[in-house]
Amino acid sequence: xxxxxxxxxxxxxxxxxxxxxxxxxxxxxxxxxxxxxxxxxxxxxxxxxxxxxxxxxxxxxxxxxxxxxxxxxxxxxxxxxxxxxxxxxxxxxxxxxxxxxxxxxxxxxxxxxxxxxxxxxxxxxxxxxxxxxxxxxxxxxxxxxxxxxxxxxxxxxxxxxxxxxxxxxxxxxxxxxxxxxxxxxxxxxxxxxxxxxxxxxxxxxxxxxxxxxxxxxxxxxxxxxxxxxxxxxxxxxxxxxxxxxxxxxxxxxxxxxxxxxxxxxxxxxxxxxxxxxxxxxxxxxxxxxxxxxxxxxxxxxxxxxxxxxxxxxxxxxxxxxxxxxxxxxxxxxxxxxxxxxxxxxxxxxxxxxxxxxxxxxxxxxxxxxxxxxxxxxxxxxx
Numbered sequence: 001x002x003x004x005x006x007x008x009x010x011x012x013x014x015x016x017x018x019x020x021x022x023x024x025x026x027x028x029x030x031x032x033x034x035x036x037x038x039x040x041x042x043x044x045x046x047x048x049x050x051x052x053x054x055x056x057x058x059x060x061x062x063x064x065x066x067x068x069x070x071x072x073x074x075x076x077x078x079x080x081x082x083x084x085x086x087x088x089x090x091x092x093x094x095x096x097x098x099x100x101x102x103x104x105x106x107x108x109x110x111x112x113x114x115x116x117x118x119x120x121x122x123x124x125x126x127x128x129x130x131x132x133x134x135x136x137x138x139x140x141x142x143x144x145x146x147x148x149x150x151x152x153x154x155x156x157x158x159x160x161x162x163x164x165x166x167x168x169x170x171x172x173x174x175x176x177x178x179x180x181x182x183x184x185x186x187x188x189x190x191x192x193x194x195x196x197x198x199x200x201x202x203x204x205x206x207x208x209x210x211x212x213x214x215x216x217x218x219x220x221x222x223x224x225x226x227x228x229x230x231x232x233x234x235x236x237x238x239x240x241x242x243x244x245x246x247x248x249x250x251x252x253x254x255x256x257x258x259x260x261x262x263x264x265x266x267x268x269x270x271x272x273x274x275x276x277x278x279x280x281x282x283x284x285x286x287x288x289x290x291x292x293x294x295x296x297x298x299x300x301x302x303x304x305x306x307x308x309x310x311x312x313x314x315x316x317x318x319x320x321x322x323x324x325x326x327x328x329x330x331x332x333x334x335x336x337x338x339x340x341x342x343x344x345x346x347x348x349x350x351x352x353x354x355x356x357x358x359x360x361x362x363x364x365x366x367x368x369x370x371x372x373x374x375x376x377x378x379x380x381x382x
Contacts, residue, residue, distance in 0.1 A: 043381070050375045054113075055365035056353050067097070073120045093109075093113065094123075097129065112142060132164060161181065162204070183215060219237070256272075277302055306336070328351055333346035
C-alpha cells in the first residue's frame, strides 16, 4: 500500500496508526462536547447485532437492514502500514454484506479487505451501501491506485469500484455481482483534486438513474452509472491548520465520507478531515451540481455519515475529540443545525460510523475499526 496514503488520509488507512493499535482498549467516558454544541439530548443505545467485522454504512430495504462490513483483512500481500513501518497490513477476501433481522447472516462474502496484520482491525473494504429496487449496490474502498491493486490476488479486482448485487430467485443464496464503475481507475487517470492519484470510495446513494459516491482518497463527489461516464460533481480542497507536533501549519485534506439528498434536492456531503483531525474542524457541505460547494455547517469532528430524516439532518461523529486522542475513538450521533451549534442525540458510542433511520429510531454501526467486535445499535430519537 502506498506510503503516501498516510498523508492523503484515505479514511481508515490513516486512522490505522491512531485507532488500530488500540481497537480493543476500553473507551473513556465521554464528557466533552463539540465546539458550539447545544445541550445534549442523549438517549440510550441498545445492541441490535454484534460480532461484525469493521462495519461501515448501512441501509434499509423494506423492513430489512443491510450492513457493509469492511472485513478483517487476511494473511496475503502484507506490506508496512502507512504510518508505522513496523506494523503491517494484509489482504484477504473477508469483506461482506450482512443482512440483519430474524435470521441474520452474511449474504455476500469473499469481498476484498485490507486490515491490520494479526488483528484485522481498521480494515478497508466494502463501505457505502444503497438499494436499487430489489438489488443492493455498494462501494469497495481500499486506497491507492490500479497499479497497487494489480499486485493483489484476483479477488482484489473489486477494490475501488462500485458494484451492484442481484439475487437469483427469492433468496441471496445465489447471486451475481456486476461492476458499475471503476472509480479507482477514474481517479488514476484524472486526479481531480490534483494531489496525486489515490482512491477510496466510501459513501453511496442512488439518485435517479445514477449513483453518487464520495471518494475519501480523491477528495471529491462523483456521479456514476446510468450508462454515462463518471463525472465529478464537486471537489473539496485543503485547509491550513496548526501542526500539533511542531511549530507552524500543515495542509489538511477534506476527506469527504458520505452524501445525502436534502431539502430542495440539494446534496449534502460530510467531512472526516485529514491529519491532524482537529476537534471541531469537520464541516457539512451543501452541493448544487454546477456550482462550487458551500459550507452549510461547522463545528463538527470527524464525520463519517449523514442523513436527512423528517426534515432534520443527522450526522455521525467518529471521534468527539479528534482521532489523535488516545484509545478507541468515542463518538456520537448528532442532530445538525445550520451553522455551528448542534445537539448530541447519542453519545459514548465506540467508533461509530454509519447511520440509517426508520420509525423514529436511529440505527448506528459502532466499533467500526474492530474485527469481530463491530455492532449495530439502535436508539430512539427524542
